[in-house]
Each structure stands twice: as structure tokens, then as C-alpha cells.
Amino acid sequence: MNLSTENQDIEDAAEEEVDFTEDLAQLLDEHDYYRPTVGDIRPGIIVALSDQGIIVDLGLKRDGLVQPSDMDELEPEEKESFKLGDEVPVYIVETNQPDRLLVSIHKARLNQDWIRAQELMESGEIVESPVIGYNRGGVIVPFGNLRGFVPASHLVELRRGMDDRQRQQYMSKMRDDVLPLKVIEVNRQRRRLVLSQRDAQQEWQEARKQELIEKLTSGDTIKGRVSGLRSFGAFVDLGGADGLIHISELAWHRVNHPREVVKAGDEIEVYILSLDKEEQRIALSRKRLLPNPWSLADDKYAVGHLVEGKVTRIVTYGAFVEIEPGIEGLLHISQLSRETVEDPHELIAEGETHLLRVVSLDTNRQRIGLSLKNVTAAEQIEWMTRREAEAAVVAEAEASLEAETLDEEE
Numbered sequence: 209m210n211l212s213t214e215n216q217d218i219e220d221a222a223e224e225e226v227d228f229t230e231d232l233a234q235l236l237d238e239h240d241y242y243r244p245t246v247g248d249i250r251p252g253i254i255v256a257l258s259d260q261g262i263i264v265d266l267g268l269k270r271d272g273l274v275q276p277s278d279m280d281e282l283e284p285e286e287k288e289s290f291k292l293g294d295e296v297p298v299y300i301v302e303t304n305q306p307d308r309l310l311v312s313i314h315k316a317r318l319n320q321d322w323i324r325a326q327e328l329m330e331s332g333e334i335v336e337s338p339v340i341g342y343n344r345g346g347v348i349v350p351f352g353n354l355r356g357f358v359p360a361s362h363l364v365e366l367r368r369g370m371d372d373r374q375r376q377q378y379m380s381k382m383r384d385d386v387l388p389l390k391v392i393e394v395n396r397q398r399r400r401l402v403l404s405q406r407d408a409q410q411e412w413q414e415a416r417k418q419e420l421i422e423k424l425t426s427g428d429t430i431k432g433r434v435s436g437l438r439s440f441g442a443f444v445d446l447g448g449a450d451g452l453i454h455i456s457e458l459a460w461h462r463v464n465h466p467r468e469v470v471k472a473g474d475e476i477e478v479y480i481l482s483l484d485k486e487e488q489r490i491a492l493s494r495k496r497l498l499p500n501p502w503s504l505a506d507d508k509y510a511v512g513h514l515v516e517g518k519v520t521r522i523v524t525y526g527a528f529v530e531i532e533p534g535i536e537g538l539l540h541i542s543q544l545s546r547e548t549v550e551d552p553h554e555l556i557a558e559g560e561t562h563l564l565r566v567v568s569l570d571t572n573r574q575r576i577g578l579s580l581k582n583v584t585a586a587e588q589i590e591w592m593t594r595r596e597a598e599a600a601v602v603a604e605a606e607a608s609l610e611a612e613t614l615d616e617e618e
Contacts, residue, residue, distance in 0.1 A: 243268075243303070244266070244268065244300045244303060244309065245300065245303065246300050246301065246302065246303060247299070247300060248299075248300040249297055249298070249299050249300075249316050249319055249320065250266050250267075250297070250298060250300065250311075251266075251295055251296070251297055251298075252264030252265060252266045252272055252295070252296055252297070252298045252311065253265045253293065253294070253295055254290060254291070254292055254293060254294045254295075254296065255271070255292065256292075257290065257291075257292065259276065260276065261273050261274050261275045261276050261278075261279070262274040262279070262290065262313075263308075264296065264298055264311065266298070266309065266311075268309075270305075270306075270307065270308050270309050271308050271309070272298055272300075272308065272309045272310070272311035273308045273309070273310055273311065274298065274311055274312065274313055275310065278312045278313060278314050278315075279313070279314075281314035282313065282314055296313055296316075297313070297316040297317070297320060298311035298312060298313055298316050299311060299312045299313075299314075299315035299316040299318075299319055301315065314353070317352065317353045318352075318353050318354060320352070321351060321352035321353055321354045322354070322394065322396045322401075324352065325351060325354070325356075325391050325394045325401055326394045328390075328391045329390075329391040329392065329393070329394050332390060332411075333390075334388050334389065334390055334408045334411065334412065335351075335388075335389055335390075335391075335403075336386050336387065336388055336389065337349040337350060337351060337356070337386065337387060337389055337403075338350070338384055338385065338386045338387075339379075339382045339383050339384060339385050339387065340383070340384075341383070342376070342379040342380060342382065342383075344372065344375075344376070345357075345359055345360060346358050346359040346360045346361075346362070346363065346379070347360075347363065347379055347382055347387075349387065349389065349403065351401060351403075354401055355401070356389075356391075356401040356402070356403045357400075357401065357402055357403070358387065358389065358402075358403050358404065358405055359402065359404075360375060360379070361406075362392075362403070362404035362405055362406045362407070363379075363382075363405050363406070364405050364406055364409045365378075366378060366379070387405045387408075388405065388408040388409060388412050389403040389404065389405055389408050390403060390404050390407040390408040390411075391403055392404045392407060413449060413450075414488075416447070416449050417449035417450075417488050417490075418488065420446060420447065420449045420490070421449070421483055421485050421488060421490065422485075424480055424483060424490070425480065425483075426480050426481065426482055426483060427479075427480060428479075428480040429477060429478070429479055429480070429497065430446055430477070430478060430480065431475065431476070431477050431478075432444040432445055432446045432447070432451070432475075432476060432477075432478055432492075433445045433473065433474070433475055433476075434470050434471065434472050434473060434474040434476060435450055435472065436450075436472060437465075437466045437467055437470070437471070437472060438466070439455075439465060439466075440454065440455055441453050441454045441455045441457075441458070441466060442455075442458065442466040442469075442470050444476065444478055444492055446478075446490065449490065450490070451478065451480075451489075451490030451491065451492040452489070452490070452491060452492060453466075453478065453492045453493060453494050454491070457481065457491075457492065457493035457494060457495055457496070458470065458494050458495060459494065459495050459498065459533070459534070460495050460498060460500060460501055460502075460533065460534025460535075461530065461532075461533035461534045461535075462520055462521075462530065462536065469494070470494075476494060477494075477497055478492040478493065478494055478497070479492065479493040479494070479496040479497050480492065481493050481496070500534070501532060501533065501534035501535050502534070502535060502571055502574045503571075505535060505569070505571045505576070506569075506571050509531075509566055509569055509576065510566065510569065511566050511567060511568060511569055512565065512566060513565070513566045514563060514564070514565055514566075514583065514587065514591075515531045515537075515563075515564055515565075515566060515578070516531070516561060516562070516563055516564075516591075517529035517530055517531040517537065517539075517561065517562060517564050517578065518530050518559065518560070518561050519539075519556050519557065519558050519559060519560050519561075519562070520536060520558065521558065522552050522553060522556065522557075522558055523552075524541075524552075525540060525541050526538055526539050526540040526541040526542075526543070526544070526552055527539045527552050527556055529562070529564065529578055531564075531576070531578075535576065536576075537564075537566075537575075537576035537577060537578040538575070538576070538577055538578065539556075539564065539578045539579070539580060540577065543567065543577070543578065543579035543580060543581055543582070544556070544580050544581060545580070545581050546581050555580070556580075562580060563583050563587065563588060563591040564578040564579060564580055564583060565578065565579045565582040565583050566578060566579075567579045567582065
């Protein structure tokens with residue numbers, strides 16, 4: 209190949225490159241490859257601010273115009289914060305004007321919030337948001353520029369069985385409370401954004417319970433709030449994790465139902481009995497922080513002393529009798545009468561009060577033996593006479609109080 213031929217090839221290649229560049233530019237102009245469509249969200253740089261709106265550079269052939277009506281949808285503080293050079297996401301509203309695009313900052317933010325809500329629902333991530341209002345069905349919380357709804361059935365503290373008035377009163381007091389929430393429904397077409405405190409709380413409590421179990425030690429003392437009562441005991445919220453006080457650990461005396469000792473909402477101090485890290489269970493005690501009545505039993509009782517007691521439980525071999533809260537003694541069937549007794553029910557009944565004699569005492573083992581047959585007839589008569597006199601005094605006082613109350617009402 210000679211030099212002239214080589215030069216000609218170079219010139220032809222350069223002409224072809226110029227033609228290709230011009231064709232590409234023409235193609236992009238004709239088809240507007242970067243032409244946005246309505247509904248697109250694009251980043252824009254603020255290049256002008258005026259009463260007629262905001263001009264943003266979208267990196268396209270046409271700038272975008274944010275109209276004043278769109279700006280009015282934003283908070284006043286936010287409108288005043290915009291300045292030249294700020295990057296803002298905008299939503300393409302209209303593309304028909306030849307010189308500019310109509311865009312919306314407000315709609316961009318709304319749509320971004322919908323996208324974020326969808327992502328949060330899919331990930332299950334927990335968010336926190338304050339209560340800003342309520343209606344008959346639940347409470348309202350902000351979610352970016354959107355408003356989310358938490359149904360009453362998904363509020364943790366809203367108890368079942370409340371009537372409409374009670375629910376409204378309760379929810380009105382929740383204003384400004386910050387709730388942990390999970391997104392459970394996103395429907396952009398119906399503009400429905402539903403969140404749940406209950407779902408978030410369960411996950412939060414599990415994490416909190418694990419954290420507490422790792423931090424607490426058996427023998428610790430901690431304050432908590434009674435969160436629920438069951439026939440077998442009371443649940444206590446220790447700050448996100450519940451522990452159980454078994455009914456036998458509520459008090460030193462016999463408890464038939466936890467409501468006799470505590471009620472939901474009570475702030476109490478509890479003793480950590482045991483921790484099961486694998487099962488994530490916390491066993492608590494209330495009575496371990498109270499004086500043990502058996503510690504003073506040696507000073508108060510002695511063999512041969514007469515005591516007054518109430519029959520709490522009858523068994524085949526006798527009956528258990530409470531002589532003071534926390535101290536029960538055994539009235540053995542052999543101590544009921546000098547005659548042979550086949551069934552304790554023949555002589556005593558649950559709830560009855562009797563005068564008894566202490567026949568044995570072992571405070572170390574917390575046992576006290578009682579006898580009915582060793583109480584003399586004279587002692588029984590004197591005791592019954594005294595009880596009748598005391599009952600008469602009480603009845604007279606009650607009658608007098610009732611009369612005074614009636615006089616005040618008249």
C-alpha cells in the first residue's frame with residue numbers, strides 16, 4: 209500500500225466517524241432517547257428560585273418547572289429551606305410543553321414514601337412513629353409525607369372488651385406517644401398504608417427478653433408492672449419482657465387467685481428466682497421480698513398455747529388451718545376428737561374458725577401441729593362468749609354508721 213492510498217483510507221474513516229456522530233445526534237433528537245415519561249422520578253438540581261416556581265436541571269434537553277401550587281403542598285419551613293444548587297427528587301407530571309417539563313417535588317416525596325413503605329413491608333423492618341391523631345377505628349401516624357393507620361386491633365395496650373367510649377378515651381391519650389411499628393399493608397391505588405404495633409411489639413419484646421435474660425442474674429431484685437393475671441399467677445413486665453410470679457410466690461399466706469394480692473397496672477418489686485435462657489423464661493417471686501412470718505414464729509407461739517385459726521383445706525388425714533397470714537398448721541385427724549373420727553368433715557368445715565392448742569412447733573421446717581381435742585370445754589365457752597361479745601360490738605358500730613349515713617342523705 210502506497211502513502212496516498214493510506215491517507216485516503218484515513219480520510220474516509222474520519223468522514224464515516226463524523227457521519228456516525230451526526231446520525232447518532234439526529235437519532236437522539238428524533239427519538240429523544242432520554243425523554244422522560246409521566247410518573248418518572250428523577251433527581252434535579254435547583255437552578256432558579258422565584259415566585260413563579262422553581263426551575264430544576266434534570267440533565268435533559270428540557271428543564272423542569274415546579275409550580276407554586278405544588279410548593280404550597282410542602283411545609284412552610286421546607287419551602288423556605290430550598291436554595292440554589294440543592295438536589296431534589298421530582299415527579300414528572302406533564303411532558304407536553306416544548307420548552308420545559310412540569311414536575312412535582314410533593315408527588316416525588318409521596319411516591320418515594322410509598323416505595324419505602326413497600327420495602328419496609330417486605331423486609332419486616334421496625335420503624336418508630338408518633339401518634340398524631342385518632343378515629344373510631346384506630347390511630348394515625350406520619351410516614352414521611354404520608355399518613356399511616358394503625359387499627360385498634362393492632363394496638364398493644366388497647367384491651368378487648370372496651371366499649372366505643374372507652375376506646376376513644378384511651379386513644380385520645382396516646383397522642384404524641386412514639387410507637388414501634390411494622391408495615392403490614394401497602395395499597396397505593398387505594399392510598400392505604402396500614403401499620404401494626406402488635407406485630408412490631410412481639411418482635412421487639414423477643415429481642416428485649418433476650419437482652420434482659422443475658423443481663424439479669426438469679427437473686428437480682430427489679431421493679432416491674434403487673435401486665436396480666438391468670439389463675440396460676442401474675443405476669444410482670446420488666447421493661448419489654450414478661451416474667452411470671454407463680455401463685456405460690458405471691459405471698460407467704462395461701463392465695464386462691466392472684467387478684468387477692470395484685471391487680472393489672474400495679475408497680476411492684478420482684479425477686480428473680482430463676483432464668484431459663486434456652487426457653488427465655490423468667491421466674492419471679494414477690495413473697496421473697498416480704499418478711500417471712502415463720503421467722504417470728506418462735507417468739508409468738510409455743511407448745512401449749514391457744515391459738516385461733518381458720519380451716520383452709522380439708523384432707524383425708526385432717527385439715528390445714530391458717531393461724532395468721534403465711535402460717536398454716538396441721539390439725540391431724542387424730543387431734544379432732546377423743547373419739548374415733550373416720551372423716552374430718554364430720555366435725556369441721558372449710559372456712560370455719562376454731563380455738564386450737566399448739567401441740568408441736570418446728571420453725572426450721574415451718575411446721576406447727578394443732579389440736580382441737582386438747583382444748584377444754586371451759587376454754588371453748590370462754591372463747592365463744594368473747595367472740596359473741598366482739599361480734600355484737602361490731603354489729604352495733606355498723607348499725608350506727610348506717611344510721612348516720614341515712615341521716616346525711618336525708
